[in-house]
Amino acid sequence: MLQVSIKRGREKRIRGFHPWVYKNDILSFSRKPKPGELCVVRDYKGAFLAKGYINPDSYIAIRILTYKKDEEIDLEFFKKRIREAFEYRKSLIPEDTTAFRLVHSEGDYLPGLIVDSYDGYLVIQVTTLGMEVLKPFVVKALVEEVKPKGIYEKSTVPTRQLEGLPLVEQTLYGDIPERVVIKENGIKFNVQIIGGQKTGYFLDQRENKLLFAREFVKEGDRVLDAFCHLGGFGIHAAVIGKAGEVVAVDSSQLALDLAKENAELNGVGDRFKFVKGDAFKVLKEMQLSGEKFDSIVIDPPAFAKSKTVVEQAKRGYKELFLRGLKMLKPGGRIVVCSCSHHITPPILEEILLSAAYDTRTPLRVLYTTYQSKDHPFVLQIPESRYLKCIFAKSFEWQV
Incomplete structure (x- = not known):
């Protein structure tokens, strides 16, 4: 795995659980990085700090996924993170509400990923190159942990273009209706999944x-x-x-x-x-x-x-x-x-x-x-x- 060393003094922010490594924080690479690949972040002395994914052309060069040295970034990793996010939402979403944000990017330590749930249909938004590379793990983990009726990708935010990614709308799993009726605080709303703003609502x-x-x-x-x-x-x-x-x-x-x-x-x-x-x-x-x-x-x-x-x-x-x-x-x-x-x-x-x-x-x-x-x-x-x-x-x- 690519090893990335950061400049002296910059490690304090990472050790304080700030999940971004900026381009000008980087001291050296173990080899030429491939955009979107996983990497290990180390301080200037070589001590382990974190693991994440890298886009050397982006101002935010590395987005951190884990601070655990022995944690692998694989399907089980995504299943665990999504399971934790889902359990958290189930603990706070009232019974009279059938739409909620399931994954909120850095808020769930899954940077570059947004997942909204509309009455069992998931709409995902991938905003970074690194998460785009990891998307197959994301989709499989969502299917296995959440068991949705369908998954629709609506990655149409302009920030994708800054990451060198095209704008994409596509069905990734199951059948997606153009509209779905949700409940929010007991009130019904027609939500336009295909063709609507943002992820629909x-x-x-x-x-x-x-x-x-x-x-x-x-x-x-x-x-x-x-x-x-x-x-x-x-x-x-x-x-x-x-x-x-x-x-x-x-x-x-x-x-x-x-x-x-x-x-x-x-x-x-x-x-x-x-x-x-x-x-x-x-x-x-x-x-x-x-x-x-x-x-x-x-x-x-x-x-x-x-x-x-x-x-x-x-x-x-x-x-x-x-x-x-x-x-x-x-x-x-x-x-x-x-x-x-x-x-x-x-x-x-x-x-x-x-x-x-x-x-x-x-x-x-x-x-x-x-x-x-x-x-x-x-x-x-x-x-x-x-x-x-x-x-x-x-x-x-x-x-």
Whole structure:
């Protein structure tokens, strides 16, 4: 197996269980590396540190799989890791939910691998060259340990191209339906596996949707669900919170069509108004026309995909938050979210504070939340805490 030595001082981070070795950490190779192959990581004196896979052309050159010297990276390794991940999910997913993230990359020490389960159908996403090489082990381990109805690969993320990999969609096992009906917190959703966004549905807001519906929506409320996708927050608000009207905004007609189906599937279609368009323009038009809401959720896609666009992203978030706060009734409740890992919790708070100052809206923050528990983040990788949500309430006496 390829032996890789890293520079003096860099071993501290690896011994602290940070699972990445950067390109500029590397001191030497025992031979010329083959992209995607397994390797042993050693300190500058030759002492064992970890095993992982390597892509010498990537900024993150090595992703670590194990810190155990005698642990082999084979089918049994993947069966063990997937079994552990599955047992963990079974311990935390409620009985009224049939969709969850089964494997969350570094969060389950399987870097480069995402696996989502939709009522027994698995959708996998492979994002790195090393995991692509190991994919046969992954598929076989999933079949043997999880016993799914089918496995569909949806490896269409742009990061694959940075790893020298093509974008791929294909059935890997069993028969895959174009759509499947799942339950989330007891609510039914049509999920488009083939042709939908991401792996089909955004599973990382499950607990936040329930919190919003239970504590931030009152019976009869008028609710705004901006960037609604398949209607997750809005339908929770209507079914659990008993909202009187939900205005759902999204730029995708496919998403809105599915959201409408989902509202009708749960018997609340008559309480929805669906608006297609760019949320920036739609919210501006709504605000200028005097629209008012009791509860608002603003959950946009990632604006800051790199550090270079953080300032531009901050301006975008602030504009949305300004529009939302101007439409919020006194005493109203608002949830703002960011799934950009470059927008840290303090930055998100700073943006909301600036919007609150400009709109003269007194806010008290009741909760700051993150992604669902089946999307665990690694303490050693701050970037893995990508989703942040602020749940805030305005005061009745605002002027």
